[in-house]
Amino acid sequence: MQPKIILGIDPGTRITGYGVIEHSPHQSVPLDFGCIRPPPDLALEERYKIIFDGVEQLIEKFKPEAIAIESQFVMKNVQSALKLGMAKGMVLLAAARRKIPIFEYAPKKAKQAVVGKGQASKEQVQRMIQTLLRLPKLPEPEDAADALALAICCAHHLRFATCTNLSKELSKTKTRSKPLWRQAASLTDSPSR
Amino acid sequence: MQPKIILGIDPGTRITGYGVIEHSPHQSVPLDFGCIRPPPDLALEERYKIIFDGVEQLIEKFKPEAIAIESQFVMKNVQSALKLGMAKGMVLLAAARRKIPIFEYAPKKAKQAVVGKGQASKEQVQRMIQTLLRLPKLPEPEDAADALALAICCAHHLRFATCTNLSKELSKTKTRSKPLWRQAASLTDSPSR
Numbered sequence: 001m002q003p004k005i006i007l008g009i010d011p012g013t014r015i016t017g018y019g020v021i022e023h024s025p026h027q028s029v030p031l032d033f034g035c036i037r038p039p040p041d042l043a044l045e046e047r048y049k050i051i052f053d054g055v056e057q058l059i060e061k062f063k064p065e066a067i068a069i070e071s072q073f074v075m076k077n078v079q080s081a082l083k084l085g086m087a088k089g090m091v092l093l094a095a096a097r098r099k100i101p102i103f104e105y106a107p108k109k110a111k112q113a114v115v116g117k118g119q120a121s122k123e124q125v126q127r128m129i130q131t132l133l134r135l136p137k138l139p140e141p142e143d144a145a146d147a148l149a150l151a152i153c154c155a156h157h158l159r160f161a162t163c164t165n166l167s168k169e170l171s172k173t174k175t176r177s178k179p180l181w182r183q184a185a186s187l188t189d190s191p192s193r
Numbered sequence: 194m195q196p197k198i199i200l201g202i203d204p205g206t207r208i209t210g211y212g213v214i215e216h217s218p219h220q221s222v223p224l225d226f227g228c229i230r231p232p233p234d235l236a237l238e239e240r241y242k243i244i245f246d247g248v249e250q251l252i253e254k255f256k257p258e259a260i261a262i263e264s265q266f267v268m269k270n271v272q273s274a275l276k277l278g279m280a281k282g283m284v285l286l287a288a289a290r291r292k293i294p295i296f297e298y299a300p301k302k303a304k305q306a307v308v309g310k311g312q313a314s315k316e317q318v319q320r321m322i323q324t325l326l327r328l329p330k331l332p333e334p335e336d337a338a339d340a341l342a343l344a345i346c347c348a349h350h351l352r353f354a355t356c357t358n359l360s361k362e363l364s365k366t367k368t369r370s371k372p373l374w375r376q377a378a379s380l381t382d383s384p385s386r
Contacts, residue, residue: 045285045295052286081271085278090286092238092279093245102238 005031006158007064008151009055010143011087014040016051017143020062021133023155030133031062033144044086052090059098067095068154070146071104103154110146113153125149198224199351200257201344202248203336204280207233209244210336213255214326216348223326224255226337237279245283252291260288261347263339264297296347303339306346318342 004024010017019033036054038047058064069091095102108118114128126138126145132152139145197217203210212226229247231240251257262284288295301311307321319331319338325345332338 043289043295045289048282048285049289078271078274081274082278082281085275085280086282086285087278088275089241089279089282092241093283093286096236096238096242102236 005062005064006066006068006151006154007058007062008068008147008149008154009091010070010146010150011051011084011091012143013038013044013047013051013083013087015141015143016054016087016091017141017145017147018055018058019139019144019148019151020058020064021148021151021155023159025159028133028152028155030135030148032058033139033148035141035143044083048086048090051087052094055091055094056097059094059100064100066103066154066158067091067100068103068105068110068150070110070150071106103157105150105153105157107146110149110153113156114149122146198255198257199259199261199344199347200251200255201261201340201342201347202284203263203339203343204244204277204284205336206231206237206240206244206276206280208334208336209247209280209284210334210338210340211248211251212332212337212341212344213251213257214341214344214348216352218352221326221345221348223328223341225251226332226341228334228336237276241279241283244280245287248284248287249290252287252293257293259296259347259351260284260293261296261298261303261343263303263343264299296350298343298346298350300339303342303346306349307342315339 005020005022008019008021014037016036017033018035020031021028022031023029036051038050040047042050069088092102105113111120111125112118114120114132115124120128122142122145123138126140126142129135129139129145129148129152130137133139133148139148198213198215201212201214207230209229210226211228213224214221215224216222229244231243233240235243262281285295298306304313304318305311307313307325308317313321315335315338316331319333319335322328322332322338322341322345323330326332326341332341
């Protein structure tokens, strides 16, 4: 069965954006979006705990059947990657504890899903999400818009995957990029990483 | 009061080494050491959950008053840093949930604490830990030895810190490397990051 409620997350130590959508074959309805902002003067471990607790609360409230997250990140350096990894780890752990499947998408893929091309500007993404989800104004902050884009991307991908023979899809996608193969593998409940 | 039981952790997605020592002014006694090895064929999120659960179980069993972890890592690339960040995030979260102070030390600092210089080989570290903790044989694997070195380093640092005026120590260390300042800040319960 195709997941109906999808939680998209754009993790970060300063700001973790989130977006929850309810998806039907004809449209996606936004249930909530926003961001988790741990106070920057707290110790790092406290900030990660706030991110973890926040994601757990979102899962508790909306009971998503799938979580979408970015698979690749543009990072300045190894220290940024370390911090981002810690924030992303909070999301993976919260999902694993509730056994919610995680789907990873490259940022380009998420942009393509809402704008049609992978090189769109942040504002362009926001405008298209406003249109697609019929929001009264631009979704803010950008991190929440990115999270909604991930959820929409996941909805498109899962709709496509459930319309085809999944085992065929899996064997095809093994030769594609890792993230897509990973998504298909998660769908069949047979992790082969 | 100086923490008596210290848990050292050397996090990694493949192998997370740990070492628990009980520290008195005259000697350190090893309580346990070893590693958490999540099966490599599991999904990443499942592997991080195993690391998180493992660290929580260690905390539950030994009730450490301090956790020591590496502050800097030598990494090949951004992808390794991301994965390491996720593993490290599990340790920070487990500590934050039990309000156990975390002390970070550069690998050089941990080596200095057991061997006397920062450029020691892995085997040299293992041999010195065997001597210091009076172990019947070399501590294996290397990751567990590294974790024991971190715990010993933390014990030395906290002994030094409790022998001096902490506020003086804090003001002095603010001009030193970030990790040392961070350790002192944690001791006074006034995080100023």
